[in-house]
Amino acid sequence: MSTVTPLSLDTARAPGEPDAHRRLRALLEQGLPLTPRPWQALAEQAGMAEEEVMACVRRWQAEGLIKRLGLVVRHRRLGIQANAMVVWDVPDEGVALVGRRLARETAVTLCYRRPRRLPDWPYNLFCMIHGTRRERVLAELAAIVERLGLDDLQHRVLFSTHAYRQCGGRYVREGAA
Amino acid sequence: MHCRAPYFQAQDLDALDRRLIDSYQRGLPVRTRPFHTVAERLGTSEAEVIARLERLQSLGVLSRVGPVFDHSRAGASLLAAVAVPEAERDAFAELINAAPGVNHNYAREDQAREHGYNLWFVMTAPDAPELEARLGALEARLGVPLLRLPMLEGFHIDLSFPIPWAELERI
Numbered sequence: 001m002s003t004v005t006p007l008s009l010d011t012a013r014a015p016g017e018p019d020a021h022r023r024l025r026a027l028l029e030q031g032l033p034l035t036p037r038p039w040q041a042l043a044e045q046a047g048m049a050e051e052e053v054m055a056c057v058r059r060w061q062a063e064g065l066i067k068r069l070g071l072v073v074r075h076r077r078l079g080i081q082a083n084a085m086v087v088w089d090v091p092d093e094g095v096a097l098v099g100r101r102l103a104r105e106t107a108v109t110l111c112y113r114r115p116r117r118l119p120d121w122p123y124n125l126f127c128m129i130h131g132t133r134r135e136r137v138l139a140e141l142a143a144i145v146e147r148l149g150l151d152d153l154q155h156r157v158l159f160s161t162h163a164y165r166q167c168g169g170r171y172v173r174e175g176a177a
Numbered sequence: 178m179h180c181r182a183p184y185f186q187a188q189d190l191d192a193l194d195r196r197l198i199d200s201y202q203r204g205l206p207v208r209t210r211p212f213h214t215v216a217e218r219l220g221t222s223e224a225e226v227i228a229r230l231e232r233l234q235s236l237g238v239l240s241r242v243g244p245v246f247d248h249s250r251a252g253a254s255l256l257a258a259v260a261v262p263e264a265e266r267d268a269f270a271e272l273i274n275a276a277p278g279v280n281h282n283y284a285r286e287d288q289a290r291e292h293g294y295n296l297w298f299v300m301t302a303p304d305a306p307e308l309e310a311r312l313g314a315l316e317a318r319l320g321v322p323l324l325r326l327p328m329l330e331g332f333h334i335d336l337s338f339p340i341p342w343a344e345l346e347r348i
Contacts, residue, residue: 031241068203103332
Protein backbone atom coordinates (compact mmCIF):
# COMPACT_ATOMS: atom_id res chain seq x y z
CA MET A 1 0.00 0.00 0.00
CA SER A 2 2.88 2.38 -0.53
CA THR A 3 1.89 3.56 -3.99
CA VAL A 4 0.09 6.84 -4.37
CA THR A 5 -3.43 6.25 -5.60
CA PRO A 6 -4.40 8.16 -8.71
CA LEU A 7 -7.25 10.52 -8.16
CA SER A 8 -10.41 8.80 -9.24
CA LEU A 9 -13.10 10.60 -11.17
CA ASP A 10 -15.53 8.12 -9.70
CA THR A 11 -15.41 9.56 -6.23
CA ALA A 12 -18.56 11.54 -5.74
CA ARG A 13 -18.07 15.26 -5.64
CA ALA A 14 -19.97 17.00 -2.88
CA PRO A 15 -20.63 20.64 -3.70
CA GLY A 16 -17.96 22.84 -2.17
CA GLU A 17 -15.96 19.91 -0.87
CA PRO A 18 -12.24 20.68 -0.73
CA ASP A 19 -10.13 18.68 -3.19
CA ALA A 20 -8.07 17.26 -0.33
CA HIS A 21 -11.18 15.77 1.27
CA ARG A 22 -12.20 14.20 -1.99
CA ARG A 23 -8.71 12.76 -2.38
CA LEU A 24 -8.95 11.44 1.15
CA ARG A 25 -12.22 9.66 0.38
CA ALA A 26 -10.74 8.09 -2.73
CA LEU A 27 -7.79 6.87 -0.63
CA LEU A 28 -10.02 5.59 2.17
CA GLU A 29 -12.04 3.49 -0.27
CA GLN A 30 -8.87 1.55 -1.00
CA GLY A 31 -8.35 0.80 2.67
CA LEU A 32 -6.01 2.00 5.37
CA PRO A 33 -2.27 1.51 4.96
CA LEU A 34 -1.31 -1.17 7.49
CA THR A 35 1.27 0.85 9.37
CA PRO A 36 1.35 2.03 12.99
CA ARG A 37 0.07 5.49 12.00
CA PRO A 38 -2.31 4.93 9.07
CA TRP A 39 -4.00 8.33 9.39
CA GLN A 40 -0.63 10.03 9.16
CA ALA A 41 0.20 8.01 6.03
CA LEU A 42 -3.13 8.97 4.45
CA ALA A 43 -2.62 12.58 5.46
CA GLU A 44 0.67 12.69 3.59
CA GLN A 45 -0.92 11.23 0.46
CA ALA A 46 -3.96 13.53 0.60
CA GLY A 47 -1.97 16.66 1.44
CA MET A 48 -3.58 17.15 4.82
CA ALA A 49 -2.61 17.07 8.49
CA GLU A 50 -3.10 13.85 10.47
CA GLU A 51 -5.47 15.61 12.87
CA GLU A 52 -7.57 16.89 9.96
CA VAL A 53 -7.82 13.39 8.46
CA MET A 54 -9.03 11.99 11.77
CA ALA A 55 -11.50 14.85 12.19
CA CYS A 56 -12.88 14.20 8.67
CA VAL A 57 -13.32 10.50 9.36
CA ARG A 58 -15.07 11.20 12.68
CA ARG A 59 -17.37 13.72 11.03
CA TRP A 60 -18.23 11.33 8.16
CA GLN A 61 -19.02 8.68 10.74
CA ALA A 62 -21.27 11.07 12.66
CA GLU A 63 -23.02 12.10 9.45
CA GLY A 64 -23.55 8.48 8.42
CA LEU A 65 -21.49 8.76 5.25
CA ILE A 66 -19.23 6.12 6.80
CA LYS A 67 -21.39 3.23 7.97
CA ARG A 68 -18.66 1.31 9.70
CA LEU A 69 -14.92 1.29 10.02
CA GLY A 70 -12.99 -1.93 10.33
CA LEU A 71 -12.13 -5.22 8.65
CA VAL A 72 -13.99 -5.77 5.39
CA VAL A 73 -14.36 -9.55 5.11
CA ARG A 74 -14.67 -11.49 1.86
CA HIS A 75 -17.25 -13.98 2.99
CA ARG A 76 -16.90 -16.22 -0.04
CA ARG A 77 -13.23 -16.60 0.61
CA LEU A 78 -14.03 -17.90 4.10
CA GLY A 79 -16.45 -20.48 2.74
CA ILE A 80 -19.64 -18.57 3.26
CA GLN A 81 -20.64 -19.38 -0.28
CA ALA A 82 -24.40 -19.27 -0.31
CA ASN A 83 -25.81 -15.85 -0.89
CA ALA A 84 -29.51 -15.43 -1.39
CA MET A 85 -31.31 -12.35 -2.52
CA VAL A 86 -34.85 -12.73 -1.21
CA VAL A 87 -37.40 -10.47 -2.86
CA TRP A 88 -40.84 -9.83 -1.38
CA ASP A 89 -44.07 -8.36 -2.61
CA VAL A 90 -45.33 -6.42 0.39
CA PRO A 91 -48.42 -4.17 0.41
CA ASP A 92 -47.07 -0.60 0.33
CA GLU A 93 -48.57 0.37 3.66
CA GLY A 94 -46.75 -2.46 5.45
CA VAL A 95 -43.40 -2.40 3.69
CA ALA A 96 -41.55 -0.17 6.18
CA LEU A 97 -42.64 -2.30 9.12
CA VAL A 98 -41.67 -5.58 7.44
CA GLY A 99 -38.38 -4.02 6.30
CA ARG A 100 -37.48 -2.93 9.82
CA ARG A 101 -38.33 -6.31 11.28
CA LEU A 102 -36.37 -8.22 8.63
CA ALA A 103 -33.39 -5.93 9.16
CA ARG A 104 -33.27 -6.88 12.83
CA GLU A 105 -32.74 -10.56 11.97
CA THR A 106 -29.09 -11.57 12.48
CA ALA A 107 -29.02 -13.58 9.27
CA VAL A 108 -30.22 -10.62 7.19
CA THR A 109 -27.27 -8.52 6.10
CA LEU A 110 -29.03 -5.95 3.92
CA CYS A 111 -32.63 -4.88 3.55
CA TYR A 112 -33.87 -2.31 1.07
CA ARG A 113 -37.14 -1.06 -0.34
CA ARG A 114 -37.07 -0.71 -4.11
CA PRO A 115 -39.72 0.16 -6.71
CA ARG A 116 -41.88 -2.49 -8.34
CA ARG A 117 -41.50 -2.75 -12.10
CA LEU A 118 -44.82 -4.11 -13.24
CA PRO A 119 -45.90 -6.28 -14.87
CA ASP A 120 -42.88 -8.56 -14.62
CA TRP A 121 -41.36 -7.42 -11.32
CA PRO A 122 -43.86 -7.01 -8.47
CA TYR A 123 -41.27 -7.14 -5.65
CA ASN A 124 -40.69 -4.05 -3.53
CA LEU A 125 -38.58 -5.34 -0.63
CA PHE A 126 -35.14 -6.96 -0.92
CA CYS A 127 -32.99 -8.64 1.66
CA MET A 128 -29.78 -10.63 1.58
CA ILE A 129 -29.15 -13.78 3.58
CA HIS A 130 -25.69 -15.36 3.69
CA GLY A 131 -24.69 -18.82 4.86
CA THR A 132 -22.29 -21.67 4.31
CA ARG A 133 -24.70 -23.68 2.18
CA ARG A 134 -28.03 -23.24 0.42
CA GLU A 135 -29.86 -25.55 2.81
CA ARG A 136 -28.72 -23.46 5.75
CA VAL A 137 -29.89 -20.26 4.09
CA LEU A 138 -33.27 -21.77 3.19
CA ALA A 139 -33.71 -23.08 6.73
CA GLU A 140 -32.87 -19.65 8.08
CA LEU A 141 -35.37 -18.07 5.70
CA ALA A 142 -38.09 -20.51 6.73
CA ALA A 143 -37.43 -19.68 10.38
CA ILE A 144 -37.67 -15.95 9.66
CA VAL A 145 -40.92 -16.36 7.71
CA GLU A 146 -42.40 -18.23 10.62
CA ARG A 147 -41.06 -15.91 13.32
CA LEU A 148 -42.29 -12.76 11.60
CA GLY A 149 -45.50 -14.29 10.24
CA LEU A 150 -44.69 -13.57 6.61
CA ASP A 151 -46.17 -16.70 5.06
CA ASP A 152 -48.85 -14.84 3.13
CA LEU A 153 -46.33 -12.60 1.37
CA GLN A 154 -45.25 -13.71 -2.07
CA HIS A 155 -41.47 -14.00 -2.20
CA ARG A 156 -38.74 -15.49 -4.38
CA VAL A 157 -35.21 -16.63 -3.58
CA LEU A 158 -32.39 -15.90 -6.01
CA PHE A 159 -29.13 -17.62 -5.12
CA SER A 160 -25.94 -16.34 -6.62
CA THR A 161 -24.24 -18.93 -8.80
CA HIS A 162 -21.18 -16.95 -9.82
CA ALA A 163 -19.48 -13.72 -8.78
CA TYR A 164 -18.18 -11.97 -11.87
CA ARG A 165 -17.21 -9.06 -9.69
CA GLN A 166 -17.45 -8.59 -5.96
CA CYS A 167 -15.75 -5.45 -4.85
CA GLY A 168 -17.81 -4.11 -1.98
CA GLY A 169 -19.13 -0.55 -2.02
CA ARG A 170 -16.25 1.19 -3.68
CA TYR A 171 -16.63 4.33 -5.63
CA VAL A 172 -13.09 4.17 -6.86
CA ARG A 173 -12.45 1.59 -9.50
CA GLU A 174 -10.49 -1.28 -8.07
CA GLY A 175 -6.79 -1.56 -8.74
CA ALA A 176 -4.96 -4.84 -8.43
CA ALA A 177 -7.50 -6.45 -6.10
CA MET B 178 -12.19 -9.99 -13.71
CA HIS B 179 -13.13 -13.04 -11.74
CA CYS B 180 -13.09 -12.76 -7.98
CA ARG B 181 -13.63 -16.42 -7.25
CA ALA B 182 -10.58 -17.88 -5.57
CA PRO B 183 -9.72 -21.39 -4.47
CA TYR B 184 -11.32 -22.50 -1.27
CA PHE B 185 -9.88 -21.16 1.91
CA GLN B 186 -9.76 -23.23 5.07
CA ALA B 187 -11.22 -21.65 8.17
CA GLN B 188 -8.87 -23.95 10.10
CA ASP B 189 -5.97 -21.87 8.83
CA LEU B 190 -7.14 -18.97 10.98
CA ASP B 191 -6.18 -19.21 14.62
CA ALA B 192 -7.94 -17.81 17.66
CA LEU B 193 -6.32 -14.38 17.38
CA ASP B 194 -7.26 -14.06 13.69
CA ARG B 195 -10.85 -14.93 14.54
CA ARG B 196 -11.03 -12.52 17.45
CA LEU B 197 -9.72 -9.78 15.20
CA ILE B 198 -12.39 -10.54 12.61
CA ASP B 199 -15.17 -10.95 15.17
CA SER B 200 -14.30 -7.82 17.13
CA TYR B 201 -13.32 -5.35 14.45
CA GLN B 202 -15.65 -5.60 11.48
CA ARG B 203 -16.71 -2.31 12.98
CA GLY B 204 -15.43 0.06 15.65
CA LEU B 205 -11.82 0.44 14.58
CA PRO B 206 -10.78 3.39 16.75
CA VAL B 207 -10.04 6.70 15.06
CA ARG B 208 -6.90 7.28 17.11
CA THR B 209 -3.35 8.12 16.15
CA ARG B 210 -2.32 4.47 16.53
CA PRO B 211 -5.50 2.46 16.01
CA PHE B 212 -3.76 -0.91 15.81
CA HIS B 213 -2.05 -0.22 19.12
CA THR B 214 -5.47 0.24 20.75
CA VAL B 215 -6.74 -2.95 19.06
CA ALA B 216 -3.66 -4.82 20.30
CA GLU B 217 -4.17 -3.65 23.88
CA ARG B 218 -7.78 -4.78 23.84
CA LEU B 219 -6.87 -8.19 22.41
CA GLY B 220 -3.85 -8.64 24.65
CA THR B 221 -1.20 -8.66 21.94
CA SER B 222 1.25 -6.26 20.31
CA GLU B 223 0.69 -3.62 17.67
CA ALA B 224 3.23 -5.31 15.38
CA GLU B 225 1.35 -8.61 15.74
CA VAL B 226 -1.99 -7.00 14.85
CA ILE B 227 -0.49 -5.37 11.78
CA ALA B 228 1.16 -8.64 10.73
CA ARG B 229 -2.13 -10.51 11.13
CA LEU B 230 -4.03 -7.94 9.10
CA GLU B 231 -1.41 -8.04 6.37
CA ARG B 232 -1.65 -11.81 6.22
CA LEU B 233 -5.46 -11.84 6.17
CA GLN B 234 -5.39 -9.27 3.41
CA SER B 235 -2.85 -11.21 1.36
CA LEU B 236 -4.88 -14.40 1.79
CA GLY B 237 -7.88 -12.52 0.45
CA VAL B 238 -9.92 -13.06 3.61
CA LEU B 239 -10.08 -9.29 3.96
CA SER B 240 -10.60 -7.06 0.98
CA ARG B 241 -9.34 -4.15 3.04
CA VAL B 242 -9.29 -2.51 6.44
CA GLY B 243 -11.12 0.75 6.35
CA PRO B 244 -14.44 2.51 6.07
CA VAL B 245 -17.55 1.23 4.36
CA PHE B 246 -19.31 4.19 2.82
CA ASP B 247 -23.05 4.54 2.56
CA HIS B 248 -23.67 4.01 -1.16
CA SER B 249 -26.66 6.27 -1.26
CA ARG B 250 -24.65 9.18 0.13
CA ALA B 251 -21.22 8.55 -1.33
CA GLY B 252 -22.53 9.06 -4.86
CA ALA B 253 -25.19 7.61 -7.06
CA SER B 254 -25.72 3.89 -7.42
CA LEU B 255 -28.33 1.51 -8.71
CA LEU B 256 -29.05 -2.20 -8.65
CA ALA B 257 -29.88 -3.44 -12.12
CA ALA B 258 -30.68 -6.79 -13.66
CA VAL B 259 -30.93 -8.30 -17.11
CA ALA B 260 -32.44 -11.52 -18.37
CA VAL B 261 -30.06 -13.13 -20.87
CA PRO B 262 -29.80 -16.63 -22.35
CA GLU B 263 -27.78 -18.83 -19.97
CA ALA B 264 -25.49 -19.93 -22.79
CA GLU B 265 -24.47 -16.31 -23.43
CA ARG B 266 -24.31 -15.27 -19.80
CA ASP B 267 -20.50 -15.06 -19.57
CA ALA B 268 -20.32 -12.83 -22.63
CA PHE B 269 -22.97 -10.47 -21.26
CA ALA B 270 -21.25 -10.44 -17.87
CA GLU B 271 -18.01 -9.43 -19.54
CA LEU B 272 -19.69 -6.48 -21.24
CA ILE B 273 -21.18 -5.44 -17.91
CA ASN B 274 -17.80 -5.68 -16.16
CA ALA B 275 -16.23 -3.60 -18.90
CA ALA B 276 -18.65 -0.73 -18.28
CA PRO B 277 -17.37 2.05 -16.01
CA GLY B 278 -18.70 2.07 -12.44
CA VAL B 279 -19.80 -1.56 -12.05
CA ASN B 280 -18.77 -2.76 -8.60
CA HIS B 281 -20.82 -5.93 -8.14
CA ASN B 282 -21.85 -8.37 -10.81
CA TYR B 283 -23.43 -11.70 -9.94
CA ALA B 284 -25.13 -14.49 -11.78
CA ARG B 285 -28.27 -15.45 -9.91
CA GLU B 286 -30.56 -18.38 -10.32
CA ASP B 287 -34.26 -18.10 -9.75
CA GLN B 288 -35.38 -21.60 -8.92
CA ALA B 289 -39.03 -20.73 -9.51
CA ARG B 290 -38.58 -19.33 -13.00
CA GLU B 291 -36.47 -20.53 -15.84
CA HIS B 292 -35.96 -17.43 -17.94
CA GLY B 293 -35.85 -14.78 -15.25
CA TYR B 294 -33.33 -12.06 -14.49
CA ASN B 295 -30.05 -13.91 -14.22
CA LEU B 296 -27.39 -11.18 -14.13
CA TRP B 297 -27.48 -8.69 -11.27
CA PHE B 298 -25.07 -5.81 -10.92
CA VAL B 299 -24.56 -2.53 -9.14
CA MET B 300 -23.70 0.50 -11.21
CA THR B 301 -22.15 3.49 -9.47
CA ALA B 302 -21.33 7.02 -10.60
CA PRO B 303 -20.32 10.36 -9.10
CA ASP B 304 -23.83 11.77 -9.57
CA ALA B 305 -27.29 10.92 -10.88
CA PRO B 306 -26.94 12.26 -14.44
CA GLU B 307 -23.67 10.38 -14.94
CA LEU B 308 -25.30 7.24 -13.53
CA GLU B 309 -28.16 7.48 -16.01
CA ALA B 310 -25.69 8.09 -18.85
CA ARG B 311 -23.70 4.99 -17.89
CA LEU B 312 -26.83 2.86 -17.60
CA GLY B 313 -28.13 4.08 -20.93
CA ALA B 314 -24.83 3.38 -22.67
CA LEU B 315 -24.62 -0.11 -21.19
CA GLU B 316 -28.23 -0.90 -22.04
CA ALA B 317 -27.59 0.07 -25.65
CA ARG B 318 -24.45 -2.06 -25.74
CA LEU B 319 -26.21 -5.10 -24.25
CA GLY B 320 -29.29 -4.75 -26.44
CA VAL B 321 -31.60 -5.96 -23.66
CA PRO B 322 -33.69 -3.83 -21.32
CA LEU B 323 -32.27 -3.16 -17.85
CA LEU B 324 -34.45 -3.72 -14.83
CA ARG B 325 -33.64 -0.58 -12.83
CA LEU B 326 -34.11 -0.93 -9.10
CA PRO B 327 -32.96 2.15 -7.21
CA MET B 328 -32.91 1.97 -3.44
CA LEU B 329 -35.86 3.87 -2.01
CA GLU B 330 -35.29 3.16 1.66
CA GLY B 331 -32.59 1.28 3.57
CA PHE B 332 -33.57 -0.63 6.68
CA HIS B 333 -30.19 -2.10 7.41
CA ILE B 334 -27.16 0.05 7.91
CA ASP B 335 -24.55 -2.46 8.93
CA LEU B 336 -22.94 -4.96 6.59
CA SER B 337 -21.04 -6.87 9.21
CA PHE B 338 -22.05 -10.45 9.64
CA PRO B 339 -21.16 -12.89 12.42
CA ILE B 340 -18.83 -15.56 11.06
CA PRO B 341 -20.07 -19.11 11.84
CA TRP B 342 -16.59 -20.49 12.62
CA ALA B 343 -17.76 -23.85 13.97
CA GLU B 344 -19.90 -24.46 10.90
CA LEU B 345 -17.06 -23.49 8.58
CA GLU B 346 -14.78 -26.05 10.20
CA ARG B 347 -17.21 -28.81 9.32
CA ILE B 348 -17.27 -28.05 5.60
